[in-house]
Amino acid sequence: MRFILPEIRELIASKKKRTIKKVASYFEPADIAEIWLELKTDEQLMLFNALETRFAADIFELLNEEEMIELLHSLSLVRKKEIINEMSPDDRTDLFAMLPEAETSKLIPLLDEDEQIRARELLAYKENTAGGLMTTDLITVSVNEKTGFVMRELRAKAKEIDFIENIYVVDKVNRLQGIIPLKDLLTATPQRKVSTVMDTHFISVTLDMDQEEIARLFSKYDETALPVLDKVGRIKGVITVDDVIDVIHEEASEDIYHFGAAGVTDEYLAANPVHVAQKRVIWLIILALAGFISGSVLEHYSFLLSSIVTLSFFIPILMNTSGSAGTQAATVVVRGLATGEIKIRDIWKVIKKEFFIGILMGIIAGGITALRAIILNGDFMLGVTVAIAMIAAIIIATSLGGILPILFKKLGVDPALMSGPLIATILDTTTLLIYFNVTIWLLYRL
Secondary structure, three states: OHHHHHHHHHHHHHOOHHHHHHHHOOOOHHHHHHOHHHOOHHHHHHHHHHOOHHHHHHHHHHOOHHHHHHHHHHOOHHHHHHHHHHOOHHHHHHHHHHOOHHHHHHHHHHOOHHHHHHHHHHHOOOOOEHHHHOEOOOOEEEOOOEHHHHHHHHHHHHHHOOOOOEEEEEOOOOEEEEEEEHHHHHHOOOOOEHHHHOEOOOOOEEOOOEHHHHHHHHHHHOOOEEEEEOOOOEEEEEEEHHHHHHHHHHHHHHHHHHHOOOOOOOOOOOOOHHHHHHHHHHHHHHHHHHHHHHHHHHHHOHHHHHHOHHHHHHHHHHHHHHHHHHHHHHHHHHHHHHHOOOOHHHHHHHHHHHHHHHHHHHHHHHHHHHHHHHHHHOOHHHHHHHHHHHHHHHHHHHHHHHHHHHHHHHOOOOHHHOOHHHHHHHHHHHHHHHHHHHHHHHHHOO
């Protein structure tokens, strides 16, 4: 959306707030958020302060963490109050969670009294749970009401709520009794009782449910909103699909960073190079230390390499092939664990599957490597040795690639931490041990 940048800059240069407010409203908040970093700080502030509060709050919610905090610090006290009161409860909670506790304690009193109660309640929940993810913007009605009353409630409150998919029917103590989808409400006659329209078969989540599990439920049941209930069934809030999309994006990014042993960096271009290096260097040190083991294996079997020089030609081939095979298997299993397709109880199914895949891949790769040894080196036994080592290495690689992420999951550790570089380093040592021992059995003793 860079094509709107010149027009926005021209508007800001005019310094006519009414014109800026009117013309900017023709764009979507997401379009302006996308070009936000292209504007200078003074341009950002001029634009933001000229906009209608609701529109400005929508843009503010779309900015990344650093942009949000920087803008917040630039706003006047009055403008801060306007924006945080206009924000949706869940996005406001995310903002408060980013800030130091002392700063949050200064912002909460700027909220209206009802919003202060909401903010403190939502901040009490853990960030990555349903409680931390939900919004308290929802419409509840009594089970004893009629649909005509529900329609009036909807008209009265609709402007205050960003996303309305269902009306939630509760009893006297706010326990959820049923859900009325909007389409059912619109087709019901005003005199019908809520109890005859509501759907009593509904999916819900608990306050402490992890966000990954919530995302799976949305995907499994194809829902756009799910109610959040406490232990006795009282409705505390609702999670909407836009929040789940953010969760999926966040979890996918985290898994990719972990699996690449690159550390967790939310915004790459905006990240401080020193911080990125700090996160990456830890893994590099771990991998370097693991690599020392491979070096020790080579040193231990140096007598083989000195007596049969051609053995060294095949070391890179074996290590690269087994490392790639292990990484392929680990990638599939980590993804399966993330989506819920693979469970911890499926470990034996995974082992059998990857073992069989390893055999097939090993035979093909081993055959090609053996032909290379026989044709170019003219040594049939060398070809047999390399082929057997290749088959064994790939079988172990695919099996380990399948097993280790599941074991990590069993131990309560993120399976994505079984990173590509880490498993490749583990397999380097394993492959060398296989290769040299097969060589001793087939060549060195002959």
